[in-house]
Amino acid sequence: KKGSYDHFMQKEIHEQPHSLTTTMRGRLKDSGVLLGGLKEYLKTIRRSRRVVFIGCGTSYNAALAARPFVEELTGIPVAMEVASDLLDRQGPIYREDTAVFVSQSGETADTLFALDYALENGALCVGITNTVGSTLSRRTHCGVHINAGCEIGVASTKAYTSQIVAMAMLALAVGSDQISTQARRQVIISGLSSLPSKASEVLKLDAEMKELASSLIDSESLLVFGRGYNYATALEGALKVKEVALMHSEGMLAGEMKHGPLALVDENLPIIVIATRDACFSKQQSVIQQLLSRKGRLIVMCSEGDASAVCPSGSCRVIKVPEVADCLQPVINIIPLQLLAYHLTVLRGFDVDQPRNLAKSVTTQ
Numbered sequence: 026k027k028g029s030y031d032h033f034m035q036k037e038i039h040e041q042p043h044s045l046t047t048t049m050r051g052r053l054k055d056s057g058v059l060l061g062g063l064k065e066y067l068k069t070i071r072r073s074r075r076v077v078f079i080g081c082g083t084s085y086n087a088a089l090a091a092r093p094f095v096e097e098l099t100g101i102p103v104a105m106e107v108a109s110d111l112l113d114r115q116g117p118i119y120r121e122d123t124a125v126f127v128s129q130s131g132e133t134a135d136t137l138f139a140l141d142y143a144l145e146n147g148a149l150c151v152g153i154t155n156t157v158g159s160t161l162s163r164r165t166h167c168g169v170h171i172n173a174g175c176e177i178g179v180a181s182t183k184a185y186t187s188q189i190v191a192m193a194m195l196a197l198a199v200g201s202d203q204i205s206t207q208a209r210r211q212v213i214i215s216g217l218s219s220l221p222s223k224a225s226e227v228l229k230l231d232a233e234m235k236e237l238a239s240s241l242i243d244s245e246s247l248l249v250f251g252r253g254y255n256y257a258t259a260l261e262g263a264l265k266v267k268e269v270a271l272m273h274s275e276g277m278l279a280g281e282m283k284h285g286p287l288a289l290v291d292e293n294l295p296i297i298v299i300a301t302r303d304a305c306f307s308k309q310q311s312v313i314q315q316l317l318s319r320k321g322r323l324i325v326m327c328s329e330g331d332a333s334a335v336c337p338s339g340s341c342r343v344i345k346v347p348e349v350a351d352c353l354q355p356v357i358n359i360i361p362l363q364l365l366a367y368h369l370t371v372l373r374g375f376d377v378d379q380p381r382n383l384a385k386s387v388t389t390q
């Protein structure tokens with residue numbers, strides 16, 4: 026079933042042009058989106074006082090990537106909750122909330138207990154899942170199946186990108202009654218339809234990422250700095266590296282750099298900085314300058330044509346990715362980091378599809 030691939034994770038990374046296509050099939054039109062599962066609930070969602078995203082691990086990160094465009098297109102404040110933390114705190118959930126549960130498997134215990142809790146508190150509960158017939162799909166009031174196809178590798182890859190796309194369609198559908206964001210919605214719709222071909226393009230970085238992995242194989246740690254739309258990319262890239270390559274890695278908000286992490290910087294610690302084009306670009310340029318002035322060992326991810334803009338001295342390693350509508354850039358930017366984590370794992374000699382101590386679906390608390 027792995028076909029010409031050595032591992033499921035590798036197959037699933039390379040499948041993304043196709044899985045993104047199936048996520049959008051029959052749902053994305055030039056004029057807008059049609060999500061059969063949400064149609065009857067759009068009015069209720071629009072009236073809610075808050076959207077609360079709830080998930081664990083990669084699914085939480087996908088929701089974090091979606092947060093900025095959900096806020097932008099719907100105007101509804103978005104709160105983020107790691108499922109276990111919501112339960113630990115017994116945090117407030119209200120009848121006026123729309124609670125959106127994100128889970129590839131639809132069977133994660135923490136997420137399902139949080140769902141019971143939100144149902145008890147009277148919130149509208151929406152599921153975003155890859156598994157038709159899962160507990161999450163059955164117990165939520167409504168939702169969206171991401172239709173990414175079965176994911177076997179313990180490290181979630183294609184489900185992550187499809188979850189973000191499903192939530193982009195959700196944001197477009199909920200915000201579709203707003204005149205003021207119509208032009209922006211059109212940009213995002215055409216951005217969505219270009220994603221499969223951009224994903225094919227970025228997958229051509231495979232050999233380059235293998236080479237980069239071989240230069241990092243003996244590192245003890247890897248930091249990933251992102252902000253804005255790509256804060257989630259930093260968290261998710263680091264999660265992939267620690268989970269499969271068994272290397273310490275942390276994703277960090279670049280805006281927090283001076284509040285602690287900067288002390289770690291020296292000429293040995295590899296640091297990936299995500300600096301693709303968006304409203305935060307100039308802030309990331311200055312982060313890079315500050316890291317370079319402390320002799321940081323930098324790997325910068327930037328848009329094509331921006332190598333000298335992000336690193337005029339030429340002293341950084343640069344990963345050039347194709348540009349897409351800014352809020353969808355996380356879908357493209359995570360792919361080289363998935364490839365990097367994959368190659369690091371193989372080169373370090375670890376089990377790719379079944380990492381030490383982990384299970385695909387965490388069905389106990």
Ligand code: UD1
Nearest residue numbers: 060061062063152153154157161162165166167168169170
């Ligand atoms: C549905 C069909 C799809 C068909 C399409 C044609 C299913 C599973 N899907 O897709 O095969 O091609 O119509 O119009 O039969 N739901 C939840 N919670 C979740 C996820 C989904 O309650 O976490 C509910 C939805 O609200 C909806 C149903 O499950 O009632 C199916 O969802 P989805 O597959 O996303 O709907 P369509 O895209 O319309």
Ligand code: M6R
Nearest residue numbers: 082083084128129130133180181
């Ligand atoms: O099935 P779910 O999306 O609910 O799973 C949540 C996490 O357990 C999962 O994403 C985990 O973090 C992955 N192994 C990450 O690759």
